[in-house]
Amino acid sequence: xxxxxxxxxxxxxxxxxxxxxxxxxxxxxxxxxxxxxxxxxxxxxxxxxxxxxxxxxxxxxxxxxxxxxxxxxxxxxxxxxxxxxxxxxxxxxxxxxxxxxxxxx
DNA sequence: GGAATGACGATAA
DNA sequence: ATTATCGCCATTC
Numbered sequence: 798x799x800x801x802x803x804x805x806x807x808x809x810x811x812x813x814x815x816x817x818x819x820x821x822x823x824x825x826x827x828x829x830x831x832x833x834x835x836x837x838x839x840x841x842x843x844x845x846x847x848x849x850x851x852x853x854x855x856x857x858x859x860x861x862x863x864x865x866x867x868x869x870x871x872x873x874x875x876x877x878x879x880x881x882x883x884x885x886x887x888x889x890x891x892x893x894x895x896x897x898x899x900x901x902x
Numbered sequence: 903g904g905a906a907t908g909a910c911g912a913t914a915a
Numbered sequence: 916a917t918t919a920t921c922g923c924c925a926t927t928c
Contacts, residue, residue: 803925822910838923839910847909858909866909 804849806832807842810898811853816880818896819889821861822846828898863888 806829814820822839830837839861846855856873859865865873865888877884883893 826910836925838925840908840923841910841925843909844907844926845909850909855909860909861911868909 803829803836803841804845807845808849808853811846811850811855811858813898814854814857814896816857817882817894819857819859819877819882819891819894820896821859821891823861824895824897825858857882859889859891861891863891865889 807825810825810828811820822842825842826837826839828837829842842858846858850858854876855866856869856876859873863885865877870887874884874887877889883890
């Protein structure tokens, strides 16, 4: 599979994340692991978002521990607050904001 | 081809 | 809560 396709898969999934919710890099990797190819790892997703994430709501993608995107914390937090995402200070409340795509099965 | 790198993750101290 | 390490694995030197 061309890396381009994996990128598409990641971006389209990120676009499906509802407002007020977030997904961790690891979660995205895990979901794509079933849909796209056998691949899937947090590092890959992060790397892809870094290069191609400019066209999707990247602020809805956070680290598994709720930490927002490094280098864009100010911007991300601002948008998340605006969307009503459950925040706990400067990090996302994963317990309440974590979202998974509807299970097709 | 081998080493370094990276918007990660889990665990240990 | 924070820092340090190790594991992951494709991409990029």
